Amino acid sequence: MTATKSSRKESAAAEVSPHAAQSPRFLRRLLKRGLARVCLAYILLLVIVAIVAPMIWPEVLTERTGDLADVNQLPSLQHLLGTDSLGRDVFQRILVGAQITLIGVAQALAVALVLGVPLGLIAGYVGGRTDRVISWIADLLFALPGIIIILVVLAVFPLSMTAAMVTLGVLVAPGLARIVRSAVLPVKEELYVSAARVSGLGDAYIITQHVLPRVAGPIIVQASLISAAALISQTGLAFLGLIVEAPAPSWGGMIAEGLQNLLVDPWLIWPPGVAVTLTTLALGLLGDSVRDATTEGWAGSSTKAKKPRSRRAQEGLEVEPADRNALLRVEDVNVEFRRPDGRPVRVVDSVTFHVGRGETVGLVGESGCGKTATAMSIIGALPSGGYVESGRIVFDGVNLLDLDARIMRAYRGKEIAVISQEPSVSLNPGFRVGWQLAEVVRNHTGLSRRAAKARVLQLLQQVELRDPEQVLRRYPHELSGGMAQRVVIARALAGEPRLLIADEPTTALDVTIQAEILNLLRRLVAERGMSMILITHDWGVVADVCDRAIVMYAGEVVERGVIDELFAAPLHPYTKGLLASDPHRSIGEHRLISIAGSVPPPGSWPSGCHFRTRCAFAVEACAEGESPALRQVEVAHDVRCIRADELEDHNV
Numbered sequence: 001m002t003a004t005k006s007s008r009k010e011s012a013a014a015e016v017s018p019h020a021a022q023s024p025r026f027l028r029r030l031l032k033r034g035l036a037r038v039c040l041a042y043i044l045l046l047v048i049v050a051i052v053a054p055m056i057w058p059e060v061l062t063e064r065t066g067d068l069a070d071v072n073q074l075p076s077l078q079h080l081l082g083t084d085s086l087g088r089d090v091f092q093r094i095l096v097g098a099q100i101t102l103i104g105v106a107q108a109l110a111v112a113l114v115l116g117v118p119l120g121l122i123a124g125y126v127g128g129r130t131d132r133v134i135s136w137i138a139d140l141l142f143a144l145p146g147i148i149i150i151l152v153v154l155a156v157f158p159l160s161m162t163a164a165m166v167t168l169g170v171l172v173a174p175g176l177a178r179i180v181r182s183a184v185l186p187v188k189e190e191l192y193v194s195a196a197r198v199s200g201l202g203d204a205y206i207i208t209q210h211v212l213p214r215v216a217g218p219i220i221v222q223a224s225l226i227s228a229a230a231l232i233s234q235t236g237l238a239f240l241g242l243i244v245e246a247p248a249p250s251w252g253g254m255i256a257e258g259l260q261n262l263l264v265d266p267w268l269i270w271p272p273g274v275a276v277t278l279t280t281l282a283l284g285l286l287g288d289s290v291r292d293a294t295t296e297g298w299a300g301s302s303t304k305a306k307k308p309r310s311r312r313a314q315e316g317l318e319v320e321p322a323d324r325n326a327l328l329r330v331e332d333v334n335v336e337f338r339r340p341d342g343r344p345v346r347v348v349d350s351v352t353f354h355v356g357r358g359e360t361v362g363l364v365g366e367s368g369c370g371k372t373a374t375a376m377s378i379i380g381a382l383p384s385g386g387y388v389e390s391g392r393i394v395f396d397g398v399n400l401l402d403l404d405a406r407i408m409r410a411y412r413g414k415e416i417a418v419i420s421q422e423p424s425v426s427l428n429p430g431f432r433v434g435w436q437l438a439e440v441v442r443n444h445t446g447l448s449r450r451a452a453k454a455r456v457l458q459l460l461q462q463v464e465l466r467d468p469e470q471v472l473r474r475y476p477h478e479l480s481g482g483m484a485q486r487v488v489i490a491r492a493l494a495g496e497p498r499l500l501i502a503d504e505p506t507t508a509l510d511v512t513i514q515a516e517i518l519n520l521l522r523r524l525v526a527e528r529g530m531s532m533i534l535i536t537h538d539w540g541v542v543a544d545v546c547d548r549a550i551v552m553y554a555g556e557v558v559e560r561g562v563i564d565e566l567f568a569a570p571l572h573p574y575t576k577g578l579l580a581s582d583p584h585r586s587i588g589e590h591r592l593i594s595i596a597g598s599v600p601p602p603g604s605w606p607s608g609c610h611f612r613t614r615c616a617f618a619v620e621a622c623a624e625g626e627s628p629a630l631r632q633v634e635v636a637h638d639v640r641c642i643r644a645d646e647l648e649d650h651n652v
């Protein structure tokens with residue numbers, strides 16, 4: 001599997017799915033949240049007030065004194081929020097002051113977006129030296145003491161809010177650029193971006209049309225947070241009297257006036273204080289809601305069951321009588337991806353198999369056969385653009401495709417966990433191992449910080465890591481590949497899952513470490529009575545760890561059976577070919593043979609048998625009609641080949 005592949009998975013696993021923000025459904029999901037509605041309504045109202053209030057009371061902008069006979073009044077019908085120490089109406093000053101405050105916020109935000117978003121997009125998409133230069137400049141800007149720079153700028157442009165807020169925007173832009181860059185990295189590895197590139201589309205077009213909409217989610221979240229931070233900075237600078245010239249009203253300036261009169265009239269500090277607090281809260285909470293809505297979008301977008309759902313199913317309550325033998329049943333599952341032009345392409349075709357309780361099942365086949373797409377459809381974590389078109393995925397009696405995103409989230413990690421090929425990319429480089437594991441443990445168990453740490457230590461011991469106390473304090477880049485994979489396995493075990501999906505868990509590791517990790521997995525599965533789906537290209541791994549294997553070719557299951565029988569008497573020419581080309585079996589009497597040609601890409605599968613174009617035994621009948629049915633030839637041994645019986649004794 002390629003690096004491209006692993007990045008795709010990283011993208012699917014990203015907490016905030018960038019993709020989710022591009023669909024109009026995102027707005028619906030956001031508006032479904034009461035808190036988001038309240039925050040949006042507040043911000044909208046504030047913007048309207050900021051536009052309208054100075055039109056209604058233009059004199060407030062220049063009013064030096066009000067009615068001096070009426071100073072320091074408490075709220076009354078005449079002055080809704082009372083009057084200040086110069087007799088001016090506080091209500092009018094708050095509303096008119098909203099404009100000055102919001103203009104400051106908008107200036108900083110606009111500069112941060114204009115600089116941060118393109119720089120992040122370019123750094124992430126172009127990579128290489130451009131990325132290094134941009135990252136270097138970002139690091140440099142980060143290292144500058146922000147407040148001192150703003151004060152220096154204000155010394156050159158006295159009382160200029162624009163100069164101060166533009167400087168603030170420049171200073172926060174690198175942070176935004178970094179976040180956009182990280183969001184772009186997995187997106188640029190998506191197949192459809194590569195496809196757009198090889199089909200000759202220009203980079204600028206791909207960045208704006210394909211990449212930017214995909215990273216909109218994190219950008220919106222950051223925009224809310226930057227606005228909240230800019231509001232606090234603007235208020236602070238206005239409080240110090242550095243950016244707004246009296247008598248123009250600003251919330252920060254009004255807080256300063258309130259403070260000066262604290263002993264005479266303590267009320268004066270409240271109205272601007274509450275306005276700043278509410279607005280900061282609204283912006284921050286809106287960011288949180290956007291993040292939640294995008295995350296939910298990711299969870300929901302990966303399954304698209306077409307069947308009408310019953311209310312019980314909506315609630316996740318439609319439980320079939322639990323199958324005593326099978327923990328998981330994948331029934332007739334079709335997975336599709338939407339192409340950039342909107343057309344769907346099928347990558348998994350009517351896949352059916354089951355995984356018994358405590359059983360390890362290998363999913364084998366060449367690259368691109370649909371193994372990962374099948375596995376990811378089980379946990380509803382297909383990469384963006386992918387969805388389950390039809391079928392059923394029944395886990396312990398519950399059809400996972402019927403569950404709504406919230407309930408499905410509860411299954412991830414807790415019932416079904418995943419470990420991927422590249423441990424280093426599935427750990428966040430910015431946090432210590434201990435923190436990352438404790439986060440997952442607390443999420444699954446609700447344990448206190450202290451108890452979670454004890455549990456993390458226990459987990460690290462279970463995955464046979466020496467000196468777990470020390471490992472806890474390390475960052476992912478301080479771990480070797482084998483250690484990182486053990487940490488990832490420990491994280492997968494944190495929720496005590498009943499099914500573990502291991503997607504080529506040893507491919508990125510050295511041969512000696514591979515054996516250790518496989519032994520560890522085998523021991524953990526046996527001790528915990530867990531079931532496991534092990535995706536691999538390696539028949540040695542299958543023979544070593546699995547009870548049964550499912551062979552996939554071009555989106556279909558072509559053969560499935562218990563290991564001994566599959567090895568002793570493979571029936572499908574593809575399985576025979578794979579086994580003959582396996583280096584582990586080339587020793588002795590076996591010659592190493594490779595199957596000519598390559599797996600046809602989805603959308604280009606031939607008529608009839610998908611394998612016939614590469615099959616040495618194909619006859620005319622193999623091209624006819626639909627793909628042949630999967631039929632049982634022995635107990636627990638099924639094959640999808642019309643000539644399987646004749647070819648039983650033929651080797652490739």
Ligand SMILES: Nc1ncnc2c1ncn2[C@@H]1O[C@H](COP(=O)(O)OP(=O)(O)OP(=O)(O)O)[C@@H](O)[C@H]1O
Pocket residue numbers: 001002005008190191192337347365366367368369370371372373374383384385386601602
């Ligand atoms: N995000 C995506 N967009 C479009 N097509 C995709 C995407 N992800 C996977 N595919 C396609 O789905 C098909 C199945 O891919 P999948 O990753 O499931 O194969 P695999 O058998 O797991 O391969 P590997 O051994 O490389 O992991 C491939 O042809 C791939 O091109």
